[in-house]
Amino acid sequence: MDRHSPFSYRCGACGRCCHNQVIALSPAELLALARASGIATGVARARYTERRGSLLRFRTDGGCAALEGVRCSIHPGRPLACRIYPLGLERTPDGDRFIRLEPAQGSAGRYGVEGIVGDYLTDQGVDELLGMAERYRPLIAAMRDKIETLVDFDKIEPREFWRHATAEALRESNFDANRLIDALFDPDGVGAARASIEATIAAHLPILHAMIASATDPAKLAAAAILLAVSLGYSPAEAIRFPTEQQDRLK
Numbered sequence: 001m002d003r004h005s006p007f008s009y010r011c012g013a014c015g016r017c018c019h020n021q022v023i024a025l026s027p028a029e030l031l032a033l034a035r036a037s038g039i040a041t042g043v044a045r046a047r048y049t050e051r052r053g054s055l056l057r058f059r060t061d062g063g064c065a066a067l068e069g070v071r072c073s074i075h076p077g078r079p080l081a082c083r084i085y086p087l088g089l090e091r092t093p094d095g096d097r098f099i100r101l102e103p104a105q106g107s108a109g110r111y112g113v114e115g116i117v118g119d120y121l122t123d124q125g126v127d128e129l130l131g132m133a134e135r136y137r138p139l140i141a142a143m144r145d146k147i148e149t150l151v152d153f154d155k156i157e158p159r160e161f162w163r164h165a166t167a168e169a170l171r172e173s174n175f176d177a178n179r180l181i182d183a184l185f186d187p188d189g190v191g192a193a194r195a196s197i198e199a200t201i202a203a204h205l206p207i208l209h210a211m212i213a214s215a216t217d218p219a220k221l222a223a224a225a226i227l228l229a230v231s232l233g234y235s236p237a238e239a240i241r242f243p244t245e246q247q248d249r250l251k
């Protein structure tokens with residue numbers, strides 16, 4: 001489906017879809033969630049997330065950490081996946097595609113074709129939040145560029161380097177300390193706290209660029225690049241760059 005495809009959905013407010021999901025969070029989404037809750041990003045990360053802030057946390061009973069009864073307690077700051085639901089978003093080099101997800105068991109939601117996908121997304125505030133999330137994407141290229149200044153890929157096997165970085169980025173526990181990842185998912189904690197989400201992002205990005213410029217550990221940069229790419233809805237490949245001759249061989 002694309003933005004012009006027929007689609008409508010009426011939420012039944014049953015809370016069924018707020019159980020047992022895997023929902024990635026980008027830095028902007030975590031920030032929106034924190035501002036909607038009136039708490040600092042570090043508190044929001046501890047209360048509502050796992051995997052260093054990049055995943056929404058679900059309780060052992062299956063319910064989202066933000067679910068109170070059948071009500072979303074952070075509704076104005078809910079993540080993109082919750083706004084887009086019951087559609088799924090696929091980010092491809094050719095543009096965004098949407099898939100219709102199966103309803104949660106017992107869902108009171110009602111599917112229809114009275115509108116189009118694009119109007120549904122606008123009603124849910126998707127484009128505004130997606131735009132804020134995308135402002136972090138240039139950091140991935142900045143990290144890749146910095147890595148190339150720090151690693152001699154004639155001596156270090158690139159595939160092994162990136163394989164290790166991917167495993168480290170997606171580790172759910174026992175991961176290495178990583179100041180850059182901490183800073184990505186805690187703008188308030190690194191001095192970027194402002195009243196609005198926009199102003200916080202504007203203060204956050206230069207801090208992150210400065211941290212990348214002064215970084216000395218390529219493994220930590222690579223893990224941060226991959227985690228950021230995945231949190232923005234891209235595959236790890238978005239962050240990975242091989243030396244030119246290897247890249248040519250992969251084509």
Ligand code: SF4
Nearest residue numbers: 018064066067072082
């Ligand atoms: S953030 Fe809100 S809408 Fe999203 S899964 Fe949690 S309770 Fe449901």
